[in-house]
Amino acid sequence: MADLSVNFAGIKSPNPFWLASGPLTNTGYQVSKAFDEGWGGAVWKTVGEPVINVSSRLASIDYGERRMMGLNNIELISDRSVEDNLKEIAEVKRRFPHHAVIVSMMFESNPKLWADMVKQVEDTGADGIELNFGCPHGMSERGMGSVIGQVPEYAEQITRYATEGSSIPVIVKLTPNVTDVRMPGRAAVAGGANALSLINTINSVMGVDIDSWMPIPQVDGRGSHGGYCGPAVKPIALHMVSSLYNDRRIRVPICGIGGIETWRDVVEFMLLGSQAVQVCTAAMHYGFRMVRELTEGLNDYLNRRGIAQVSQIVGGAANRVGDWNDLRLSYSFQVVAKIHEEKCIGCNLCYIACEDGAHQCIDRIPGQKNPVVRAEDCVGCNLCSLVCPVPDCIEMLPVDHGVSETWRQRQERLSSLS
Amino acid sequence: MAIELHQDSRFQEVVPPLSPKEAMEEANRCYYCYDAPCIKACPTGIDIPVFIRQIATGDLEASARTILDANILGATCARICPTEALCEGGCVRNEDSRPVSIGRLQRVATDHARTANVPDLPPLPVRGRGRVSVVGAGPAGLGAAAVLCRMGYHVDIYDEKDEGGGLDTFGIVSYREPIAVSLWEVSLVKKMGATFHFGVRIGRDLEWTQLRSQSDAVIVAVGLGRVPRLEIPGEDLPGVWDALDLVEATKTQPLDDISLGKRVVVVGAGNTAVDAATCANRLGAEEVTVLYRRGQDAMPAYQYEYVFAKQDGVIYRWWTVPVEILGHGRVEALRCLRTRAAEGKETDRRATLEVIPDSEFIMPVDAVIRAIGQEKPLNLWEAIGAQTQNNRVVVDPETFETSVRGVYAIGDCLAKPGEATVVGAVADGKQAAWAIHRQLAKVV
CATH class of the missing domain: 3.50.50.60 (FAD/NAD(P)-binding domain)
Structure with a gap:
């Protein structure tokens, strides 16, 4: 058995799987049930001045026959009183002393209020605080949530309100609705944040009912922008996690969030720098039970690779993600498509994709089932291998042209010549 | 309608329709191949990936239009085509999974068209003028008539039965295809403007020479005849x-x-x-x-x-x-x-x-x-004066024109070697219709 336990900025957890702050961590009942079923931690649904919600609140987009590839919500933070939430947090913590209980908080920009609330949260025995600087709907219109996360100065200031009086770790949850997530990330660190978590939801309009012309979701005929999450957002989250992990000015633990559904997703987030992860949409979709597949999958993965402790993989692939300017240029290195004819089923999807959407370097040969790549014209874009429905039928073979040169190196070489 | 429809549970259609959910799942299994082998395997060349994608995107009306544009008997073919030998046999998914259920998806689209009053097929961009007579209102004749009507030809269809559809109407067991499906297809061709003359037998009710002289071209699509006698004693006993x-x-x-x-x-x-x-x-x-x-x-x-x-x-x-x-x-x-x-x-x-x-x-x-086959219409070929070989009428393989100029023969009555199919008959009809158009419009 691999050791899956984590120590995230001082927060100890039996495994790296935490439930993200959201509808699924609204009550002591839910969080206790989740811990019973194997989750290592939970971020309590954001505690703040109780809100009044609207109905309906969620909408999703499907892809093919799969439901909820992306989910959007316009639900606000907790609509329960601070007292009720803190009382249940304390009860859960008493019952699960070895699990990670993190309290998401959102209050207006008042240092006294923050100092008071941080104290009250600490008194519950909670292991940490997460500052919600990301909620992109509703709260943002009231000067909280993502409007804080979008302005580094605000983010630093509010972070400081929380960290100054806190004896437990403070995690800042960042919004992806920014141009460069490193800026608010650095600001949070400057404000004393002990860790960062990301991404919060992405601003979105889910759709329009083309029969009624109503927005989706709608509240009695009107809609609004809401937070987008689910498997569809994973690539955006991975980019942001890696860019923070690789930023020299940010040296705090990162908790990865965004579209995690399987243990494979968890491994990817960890390889790009996440020490722990948070899951929301997938657990809302399938229930808390899905943590079993995460746990067994991650454990088996580590065992197969002979890795004893899960923290050993953190950031393992992050240094391979960086600037485009450090990639070898195609005269230096490229890949070339090769269609394995014995695997080809003759759908011609690679042909038409290359012909119309790429570089016209796949030929059809009369009387022959498989198309053929004109290797000398192939730029190695991967499109054919992506559209091919047969696993491993189209292989992208590396071709090293000898010289090794990136754009940066090329620019240096040319400027030294002149 | 001349035929009273009998709905008897003993003869209920054996293959159930796909539910909307099943149809969506099955449609999403299609890879939308380019220059797809299923299209090439269909004698009428239905653009199968397109009609399936139209199902997947929730446009059953367009899906049915795609099918019927290529094959006016798409509803019949959805039920009785030997799909495993044709479109589904060509499906690339035979190699990585199981073929897409093209026939049953085609039924989803055509059932929709049949029950939801889908608008008529548009005229073809190619226009022609003239009078074409079709003898036989079965699959081949309907296939030819649909194309000619859509080009603007005046089409008269003669059949000795009192309803159209030929074997589709009278010869396919109801548990494979309910009779209403075939009659609906006949109604499509009627709506396109073809004039049906039922209860008319050439040589009995209408002389061949008269038919020939009143038409710019004649299509013979009479199918085959009765099952031959066993030629054994006792064959005339009741039973x-x-x-x-x-x-x-x-x-x-x-x-x-x-x-x-x-x-x-x-x-x-x-x-x-x-x-x-x-x-x-x-x-x-x-x-x-x-x-x-x-x-x-x-x-x-x-x-x-x-x-x-x-x-x-x-x-x-x-x-x-x-x-x-x-x-x-x-x-x-x-x-x-x-x-x-x-x-x-x-x-x-x-x-x-x-x-x-x-x-x-x-x-x-x-x-x-x-059930030992069907008789060939030898007397008819003789009346027409069309050349035969081995008891089969001789036709040009491209145009289906017989040795008599302007007289074409299509469908089962050709008694081509191999299994006769509805889809093959429709394909004959389409091909002959285009040949007639080229001839009458003097298109090279």
């Missing part, structure tokens, strides 16, 4: 049936009016024999036996038809030939002999047979159904 007459009776009469008895023998082992045997079973026969003078390997029926018959409990007696039907006033027994291949392989349908000495036996039976 001896032509398989096609039996199927027609099940579609046009109340089933309780048809009396076959408990023990039924079907002679022949083609697809029509399966129809006859499974009809007999549904009509209450307790023991249905198919006699075939050759072995199973030479059986002309599709494998899935054979399986269907076996699932109905039909008994097959191979290497058996009836030699006399016995009975006083009606069929009571059948005298049979066993056969074997004298020369050639047992699997070869052309191998000469010989009777095994002392192999005679007598089967007690209540009905004998002939």
